[in-house]
Amino acid sequence: MSAKNFVVCDWGSTNIRAFLYLDGKQVEIKKSHEGVTTVRGKDCEGAFDRLTAEWFQKYGPMPTIMAGMVGSINGWTDAAYLDCPVDLGDLSSQLTEVHHSKGYKIRIVPGICVRDKDNWNVIRGEETQLAGAFKLSPSKVYIMPGTHCKWVLADGSRVNSFRTAMTGEMHSIMMKYSLVGLGAGEQEDSEPDFMAGLERGYTENNIVPRLFEIRGANILGGIKPCHVGEFLSGLLIGAEVASMQKIFKFTKEDSPLTVIANDFFYARYEKALKLAGLEAKQLDADTCFLEGIIPLAQSLL
Amino acid sequence: MSAKNFVVCDWGSTNIRAFLYLDGKQVEIKKSHEGVTTVRGKDCEGAFDRLTAEWFQKYGPMPTIMAGMVGSINGWTDAAYLDCPVDLGDLSSQLTEVHHSKGYKIRIVPGICVRDKDNWNVIRGEETQLAGAFKLSPSKVYIMPGTHCKWVLADGSRVNSFRTAMTGEMHSIMMKYSLVGLGAGEQEDSEPDFMAGLERGYTENNIVPRLFEIRGANILGGIKPCHVGEFLSGLLIGAEVASMQKIFKFTKEDSPLTVIANDFFYARYEKALKLAGLEAKQLDADTCFLEGIIPLAQSLL
Numbered sequence: 001m002s003a004k005n006f007v008v009c010d011w012g013s014t015n016i017r018a019f020l021y022l023d024g025k026q027v028e029i030k031k032s033h034e035g036v037t038t039v040r041g042k043d044c045e046g047a048f049d050r051l052t053a054e055w056f057q058k059y060g061p062m063p064t065i066m067a068g069m070v071g072s073i074n075g076w077t078d079a080a081y082l083d084c085p086v087d088l089g090d091l092s093s094q095l096t097e098v099h100h101s102k103g104y105k106i107r108i109v110p111g112i113c114v115r116d117k118d119n120w121n122v123i124r125g126e127e128t129q130l131a132g133a134f135k136l137s138p139s140k141v142y143i144m145p146g147t148h149c150k151w152v153l154a155d156g157s158r159v160n161s162f163r164t165a166m167t168g169e170m171h172s173i174m175m176k177y178s179l180v181g182l183g184a185g186e187q188e189d190s191e192p193d194f195m196a197g198l199e200r201g202y203t204e205n206n207i208v209p210r211l212f213e214i215r216g217a218n219i220l221g222g223i224k225p226c227h228v229g230e231f232l233s234g235l236l237i238g239a240e241v242a243s244m245q246k247i248f249k250f251t252k253e254d255s256p257l258t259v260i261a262n263d264f265f266y267a268r269y270e271k272a273l274k275l276a277g278l279e280a281k282q283l284d285a286d287t288c289f290l291e292g293i294i295p296l297a298q299s300l301l
Numbered sequence: 302m303s304a305k306n307f308v309v310c311d312w313g314s315t316n317i318r319a320f321l322y323l324d325g326k327q328v329e330i331k332k333s334h335e336g337v338t339t340v341r342g343k344d345c346e347g348a349f350d351r352l353t354a355e356w357f358q359k360y361g362p363m364p365t366i367m368a369g370m371v372g373s374i375n376g377w378t379d380a381a382y383l384d385c386p387v388d389l390g391d392l393s394s395q396l397t398e399v400h401h402s403k404g405y406k407i408r409i410v411p412g413i414c415v416r417d418k419d420n421w422n423v424i425r426g427e428e429t430q431l432a433g434a435f436k437l438s439p440s441k442v443y444i445m446p447g448t449h450c451k452w453v454l455a456d457g458s459r460v461n462s463f464r465t466a467m468t469g470e471m472h473s474i475m476m477k478y479s480l481v482g483l484g485a486g487e488q489e490d491s492e493p494d495f496m497a498g499l500e501r502g503y504t505e506n507n508i509v510p511r512l513f514e515i516r517g518a519n520i521l522g523g524i525k526p527c528h529v530g531e532f533l534s535g536l537l538i539g540a541e542v543a544s545m546q547k548i549f550k551f552t553k554e555d556s557p558l559t560v561i562a563n564d565f566f567y568a569r570y571e572k573a574l575k576l577a578g579l580e581a582k583q584l585d586a587d588t589c590f591l592e593g594i595i596p597l598a599q600s601l602l
Binding site: 073081113114115117119120121122148151163164165166167169170173174176177178179180205206207208209211212213215216217219220222223236239240243244246247 | 374382414415416418420421422423449452464465466467468470471474475477478479480481506507508509510512513514515516517518520521523524537540541544545547548
């Protein structure tokens, strides 16, 4: 057993990804769909063993560190939320111990939260990406697009505050369950429709009446049904950027804002930020995650 | 067969209600759940006969007039949308004929629409309520809360323009399918939570980051899970009123705004309008519907 062998887990709502490090180097990745929503706190040890037992049989017990929804109330063990402002350099002293029947050394990274009367907010999983991003790209503002898009105010290794826009989830449920997506059918890319939505969402920041109008335009021939999703995406992202700019009062001096996203999302947010007069910079989410979690894993060795 | 016998139908997405008038007086109401969403254009004649055959057997053929989603593309016959501005006094000359195998005289009221680059909007069913409301309570502005809340600018018997807020539908799908309602359980009334949401929604008109914060507050103990729906209701209605005020630039001179709603919704919208410095007045939706449709039925006699 080498002192530099360890396992790193990104355990979210829908998936688990486990990374095996031998002698300090990543040698294998395993994935399963036993995310927290599936397991719901019932057999986390089983889900973990099913995914990684082969590694433990081959290389013996290895310290394991986990981040993500596995630390939520429906996860393996309820890991704390640390209150902002919080120094992510201190995460290694705030890990939560997990009981494994074989006595494996497993720890979960805490989430972070804001408990203001004006802002109740939680992050679980992204704090680990942020810890990595702080090293790779020092910025005042980080944006992490996705189901729940996080906007984080940082200062060195400290998170001062953050907010969340439910943009991805809203897009998904509006297309799936609301009149906006009803009968819209298979969707196609459309830069002009995305841009039209983006400009409306950003300049008005007034989505309540605009959502139904997507349906109206669909019925009356103002938009092709297959482009409804693109307009909606633009509308929501535009409103998100306008809202965050209004709340946080971003100026050019806060630029470039670091967007932790794949190319697809980065392209959309870069356009939205440009409309807001702000510059963007891209970082890869997996790179940030590993950069953030490896020092925590090493702290267990 | 009296010349003053007729049938009136309010045929929406989820229900049909038929009203029998004999000698000009309402004598019976029948209801079924064969709304347009259930029937989907397949057997509208059957659904109609199942509900009303008894009346036609007893009193012979009677002219029948219908309003609502029965005139949509998924209804019995696609009745036109009339473009705004439109005089609702002219509805009787714009009725769409429906084919019934027994040759009954059945007509559907047209919907109304706005086709502006800045506003694509449709109404189907509420135009009939409006025609009645115009007589019962002359106003510059009518608000019709519900799944899709309509805000209508009127001038005498003319509809100049209107917009729709998807407030009711958003509340329903956010509670049912989004993280906002996840695990919130049985809901309870709470005036303070409704008012807190209302003030936030109205004063900020910035719901994109605020939706997730309801979840955050729920997790962190800032709101009771059973009051999530009340806060969300306030937030959405507040944002709706702020949005419409911003778009239509309402002032005190437009007051009182006539709200066509039951007591439950009226109480909520009255509070929201008060916050916006606007006065409200209540009308009952069924009264408006019958006041609007009876002259149309009589035009068929």
